[in-house]
Amino acid sequence: MTEKGGALFGYTDLYGGYDGGQAEYARVPYADYGPRKVPDNLTDEQVLFLTDIFPTGYSGIDWAGVKGGEVVAIFGAGPVGVMAAKSAWLRGASRVIIVDTQQYRLNQARQTANAETILWENNKQVVDEIRSMSKGYGADVCVEAVGFEPDRGLLDRAKSVINLEKGSDKVLLACMSAVRRGGFVSVLGVYSSPFDNFPIHQFFDKGIIMQGGQAPAHKHIDKLLQHVANGDVRLDDIISHRLPLSEAPHGYDIFRNKKDNCTKVVLKP
């Protein structure tokens, strides 16, 4: 039991085996503790992302103790990366940079997160660009918002076969290289298996501080709801597709395969 974290809705038998909410009805255990009432003047789409991706993105910034003036580099222009960017602005970052392999997602991130963008070509190019944008030091904070299944080339895939590894830690490694000495790396992307050759020497030499894991949504949700209600931040601008629940399998296909410029799918039961 101590090997596992707390449960999540709809996240396999490993995480409690509770059915999730992509359905007409959902059973909500511990309902005296989790659900939050929302004001009638806010639409579903304005508050839906308080469930996960906004508190998750915010946690990456909060763990790093961002309090104003920091250069924040976010790897991954998906929904969590964009939410981390919005959170970085809320906490007073001076510069917010988003990195991704997909130009359409960077274009969206520029619109929805007011971020500077870098198109990923390779680790060195990205690290060089981030250093040049931070007086040569590297970013104060790097946020890993991709996880163990990034877009990958053939060489990278071959390497994990040789190393008997599942997925890739290449985005985490880029974060560790792009962060300044003594900087903070927040790991929001999911990692579910070990990686050998982890650069522990770099962690030690640079004095990097790292934190990751399932984000404490309950810790932040009330103040984040207040930010939404105040109009300090807008969350619904990341939605690219709205589908009835009956078309959910299509939603999974376009989201996974990045078809039709898909960034975020909302389902209506």
Place this chain on the structure above:
Amino acid sequence: MKALRIHGMRDVRVDNVDDPEIQDSRDAIIRVTSTAICGSDLHIYNGSIPQPRPMTLGHEFMGIVEEVGKGVKNLKRGDRVVCPSPLPAGTACSATTTCRATAKTLTPSTTAPKAT
């Protein structure tokens, strides 16, 4: 009711399943009005975090309270709520030092029991 369930690698289907029921005094039943697909759902969809039996996915959802268990005093039928994705047990959790340190998200107490 209709629910989106995972059946295998890249195989999700909208199935007809039984409506959920209150199983514990701390449960509520929500009529879902909006729900989203999360990037982390794709790890399950890809088979990278496998799920051996069909299961309804989705940890981003909100809706209207239909029914509450006897122990739920803070909600009533008709309330409109968002449901945070993690399921910590809250005040009933016994792993107190972990709870204090991590705002309850990493507490193991809800993972093992009561799988349904």
